[in-house]
Amino acid sequence: MVPFGGWDMPLEYSGLIAEHLAVRRAAGLFDVSHMGEFEVAGEGALSFLQRVTANNVARLVVGQAQYSALPLPNGAPVDDVIVYRRASDRYLLVVNAGNIDKDWSWLQSQAPEGCTLENRSQDYALLALQGPAAAEILQGSTGLDLPGIAYYHFAEGDVAGHPVILSRTGYTGEDGFEIFVAAERAEALWRRLIESGKDKGLVPAGLGARDTLRLEARMCLYGNDMDETTTLIEAGLGWIVSLEGAKGDFNGRAVLEAQKKNGPPRKLVGFEVVGRGIARHGYPISLGEAEVGAVTSGSFAPFLQKSIGLCYLPAASSAVGTDLQVDIRGRPVPARVVPTPFYKRGR
Amino acid sequence: MYPPDRRYSKDHEWVRVQGERGTIGITDYAQNQLGDVVFLELPEVGRKLQPGEVFGTVESVKAVSELFAPLAGEVLEVNSALVDKPEAINQDPHGAAWMLVVKITDASALQDLMDAPSYQAFVEREAKQ
Numbered sequence: 509m510v511p512f513g514g515w516d517m518p519l520e521y522s523g524l525i526a527e528h529l530a531v532r533r534a535a536g537l538f539d540v541s542h543m544g545e546f547e548v549a550g551e552g553a554l555s556f557l558q559r560v561t562a563n564n565v566a567r568l569v570v571g572q573a574q575y576s577a578l579p580l581p582n583g584a585p586v587d588d589v590i591v592y593r594r595a596s597d598r599y600l601l602v603v604n605a606g607n608i609d610k611d612w613s614w615l616q617s618q619a620p621e622g623c624t625l626e627n628r629s630q631d632y633a634l635l636a637l638q639g640p641a642a643a644e645i646l647q648g649s650t651g652l653d654l655p656g657i658a659y660y661h662f663a664e665g666d667v668a669g670h671p672v673i674l675s676r677t678g679y680t681g682e683d684g685f686e687i688f689v690a691a692e693r694a695e696a697l698w699r700r701l702i703e704s705g706k707d708k709g710l711v712p713a714g715l716g717a718r719d720t721l722r723l724e725a726r727m728c729l730y731g732n733d734m735d736e737t738t739t740l741i742e743a744g745l746g747w748i749v750s751l752e753g754a755k756g757d758f759n760g761r762a763v764l765e766a767q768k769k770n771g772p773p774r775k776l777v778g779f780e781v782v783g784r785g786i787a788r789h790g791y792p793i794s795l796g797e798a799e800v801g802a803v804t805s806g807s808f809a810p811f812l813q814k815s816i817g818l819c820y821l822p823a824a825s826s827a828v829g830t831d832l833q834v835d836i837r838g839r840p841v842p843a844r845v846v847p848t849p850f851y852k853r854g855r
Numbered sequence: 856m857y858p859p860d861r862r863y864s865k866d867h868e869w870v871r872v873q874g875e876r877g878t879i880g881i882t883d884y885a886q887n888q889l890g891d892v893v894f895l896e897l898p899e900v901g902r903k904l905q906p907g908e909v910f911g912t913v914e915s916v917k918a919v920s921e922l923f924a925p926l927a928g929e930v931l932e933v934n935s936a937l938v939d940k941p942e943a944i945n946q947d948p949h950g951a952a953w954m955l956v957v958k959i960t961d962a963s964a965l966q967d968l969m970d971a972p973s974y975q976a977f978v979e980r981e982a983k984q
Contacts (some may be wrong), residue, residue: 524916525891525971595868716917734909785894808893837912837919 512715513605520714527717528810531680532851534709535639537701538718540686541681542605544629546615548781552622557599558699560618562740563574566749567761573660573675574816575747578614579760583739586614590677591661591839597623599686600673600794602634604730618759633694637701638684638713638721638795640853643835645705646685650674652821659683663850679718681725681851687754692821724809726778732789733804733818741767743776743818745849775826778848781815781834792835793819801824803834809850816850817843832847856883856975858942858949862965863974865911869949872959876926880956881913884978888946889915897933897954904928904957905976906964912942913953926964928957 509516518539520527530536548557563576570720573592577585587607592600608629615625626766632717637646642674645653657663662675673688689697690836702712719729726744728734732742743747743765749764787806794800806817821830830845857863861871861878867885871878884937885908886892893913904910911922934954937943969977 520890520918523891639857720916784896784917786916788919808914810891 510715511836513542515594517542518712518714519716521712521785524716524720525712525810527711527713528720529640530549530709530711531682531721531808532811533640533712535637535641535645535655535684535705536680536704536713538638538696538713539633539694539698540636540718541633542625543634544603544605544608544611545605545632545688546601546612547598547626547628548601548620548623549626550623551597552673553597553622553733554598556618556620557591557601558756560615561589562745562750562758562760563591563748563844564752565591565593565599565753569610570595571663573662573677574748575660577740578611579740579746579758580736580760580764581760582736583741583760583763584736585730585734585740585743585818586736587611587688588734588745592673592675592724594664594673598746598826599626602643606731610849615820628814631689631691635687635689635694635698635701636677636678636684637687638680639708639709639806640703641708642684644681645701645708646674647708649700657729665819670697672697679727680721681727682721682853719811720807723805723807723818724811724849728818729805729825731794732825738776738820739772741765741768741852742774756770757817771823773823774801774820775823776818777821777826777830777845779817779819779834780846780848780850781817781841781843783843784785785834785836785839786815786839787817787834787841793821794833794835795821795825795830795842800832806834813849814850816846821845857971859971862925862968862970864923864968865979866925866976867978868923868925870925870965872962872965875928875959876931877957877959878953879925879957880953881922881944881948882974882978883948884981885920886945886952889913889918889920889944891916892941892944895944895954897935897937897938898930900930900933902930903960904930906961908966908978913941920956925968926957926959927961928956928959931958932956938979
């Protein structure tokens, strides 16, 4: 068990690599109940969310979810979030565990008008069933029509007799579902899913595999790959910054719009270590003789069998193929900028 | 669990002494704490090691750990096959995953090492903390 975002979480069950490969080839079940949930409801909910998030909430139909962020005026995120539209004037915001208090204070400071905010983080548990076998495993326990739930859509109904919000989302680069359930029902649901999936290769998976899976899929981890000093454009998240007419003004828009048009001064890139060793979080990065930054996330990638990582580079030196060095405990080890995501599932 | 034919350090290395040769590896407890091992660095043959000196590193997906010489010696052999297939450290830490053979130059540090039952008790205490 390791402390993470104020929770004690299992780093691994059967072994990080075995869990990682099970998710790529069959399925894994993660307990991610540490994630925070805020409800935003009322006739002013949409206009409030439009002001405080980067993506265009007006594009969401009921039953649809959207990856987004809460930008500061400087264009850097207070947090990255998923916005779920549960009814015409009712939304659920899913936030990172370590940021629950900070996000809550920030949203309160943004003058929510015509809507109410409620922190439901203690009420909801969240299980993530991820992998190519996830739908088949889950279909045995629910009457919900899973093929009818597209990526980044969700439905509300029962799984194994428990009322849930069932969302086709995840943090692994695989097909899969995230299941919001009342905290007191989570253990029973966990046991039922493990039981019904074990013949199909389902294993419990921990925080370690969650981190290596999301890194292979080049999904950012808040606090590592982005924080209040890195703009969304620098982090490669321009696709969640909406400049559409319906979006209107929002926190950080001026900076983000300018960077989207003119390019950011630096970019988060993916690299592969060419030499031996693992480039871990915080290890210095150099271009030639000049130290230019540090590894934001780095690991051995269990499916790709390579040592990979993310770091910020000056935009002028960030092209695919750029050679750099990672200082691995005092030893300069060659690495190279590569296209991302490192891993993309077949469809 | 821990073979009786060798002695164990608090840093979780084992050493099996045969005459003036000492074979060194890490324990099952150590590999279990590390998790899946993916890289191993070992010293050159001929290097002279003092007790407690770092002789290499072992890296798992989640952590990196230094390797400490349990006694004084000169490196006679390194297990280069293990460097290419470090996952053997998880599979057979007390056997195929030996790391070094040293020529023991000073055996006095052996007295500070534990026998198998003492080491077993040591790791049980450590696991509870």
